[in-house]
Every structure is written in structure tokens, then in C-alpha cells.
Amino acid sequence: MRVSRSLCLLALLALVLVTLPSFTAALCKCKKQTKDIGPCSTKLDVCGCLKSVVKWRYKCSASASGVSADYSWTKSGEGAAKGAIIALFNKLGQPGHCNCQAAPVPFGKCQIPARACFYFASEGNLDKGVASFKATVTGPSGVSTASVEVTGQSDASVAVQTAVKQLLAKDPAIVAKCQSANMFMDEASFDFQLPQSLNMSLPEVDNSMDRFLISASELLAANEQN
16 A cells, blocks of 8 residues: 555656646746836736746846846745846936936037936845936037946936036037036936835745645655655
């Protein structure tokens, strides 16, 4: 009887292991939600999948402003979602993207086009709603084709000011052509409404398959000991 039970359990486990690759490919539970991150309506698709006999792993796709980013595989849905959000906001940054603001910087008789965009440098900063800023400035139309981008700033206006200074150093002729009396510029106004914290509701994944496999293996081990 014991031998027969052991053989049955072994056969059951063998069947599960043989069919596991195709079975696990379909065994994913997903949850879609939309999260407002500052001015960005961010779509999240978090999935938990059975990746091996007793291991669930998570992946997430995040999208906003027509741009998407994926992150996988992690031990939690929260980790996957945060990884995807960080990757997404590092990809965003073009004109019209939700995490950016554009404003001209007055300089002499010219206007220097400037764009500041926020992103998150780490998961810890994302949790606390602490953004970093990157800024892109280009030479005034008809005056210069030079452009500069700076990253890693803690303030949008500082990012733009730093970028403008680097632009003027890159193309000093801008000062003369814009008839500016000095190298200083008026401040452009940037007012980002950023999240103070990120509190996500994450999908619950049914791990009954985990319990089945563990119970079967434990039962087999106990039977062999007897």
C-alpha cells in the first residue's frame, strides 16, 4: 500500500513537472489600474506568474503619454510596479509628455526655449514622492542651433538655469546676437504638482498551486520515511 501510494504521488509530481512549462505560461493573474503620478495618468498592468514549481514572480507594464516601459521579474507586484514606473519616467521627456513643462527663458532680446521634466532616480525617492529634474534648452530660433540637456537636479528652475549657462558656454555668440548686457537671465517659471507619496493597491495572486505542490512533496517525503 505504501509502495503504491508512493508510486501514485511520484507519477502525479512527474505529470505536474512535465506539463509545468506550458501550464505556467498560462498561469498568470493580472490586474490593471490607473495611477495619477503628478500630472501623469499612468496605466499599470501588474501580473503574477508561476515561474517554477513553487515560485511566483511578478512583472509590470507602465504607460503614459503614449510611452510604455516594462519591468520583470520580481518577488512582489509592488516591486514590479515601482520598477516599471521608474523606467517609464526615465523614458519620458519629450515635448508634450505629461511629466514636462515648457517655458521660454528671456535673454536680452531673445527667448531661449526650455523644457523641464521630472523623473524618479530610485525606488526610495518614488515612495517619498521626491523627484529629480532634467532640463533641455536650445538656442533661440535664428540665432543658434546648439542644445544642452542636464539631469539629476532637485529643482526644475535650477535645472533650466544650469542648462542655459551650459548653452551660453557652448555657443558664446548667443550673448552678442541677443544683445544681452550680461550672462544672467531672468528665471522661467515651472510649477510641478508632484505626489507626496505613492500608495498603490496591488493585485492578489492565488497561490493554491504552490500549496498543492508543497503538500504533495511533503506527503511523499513522510510516506517514504514510514
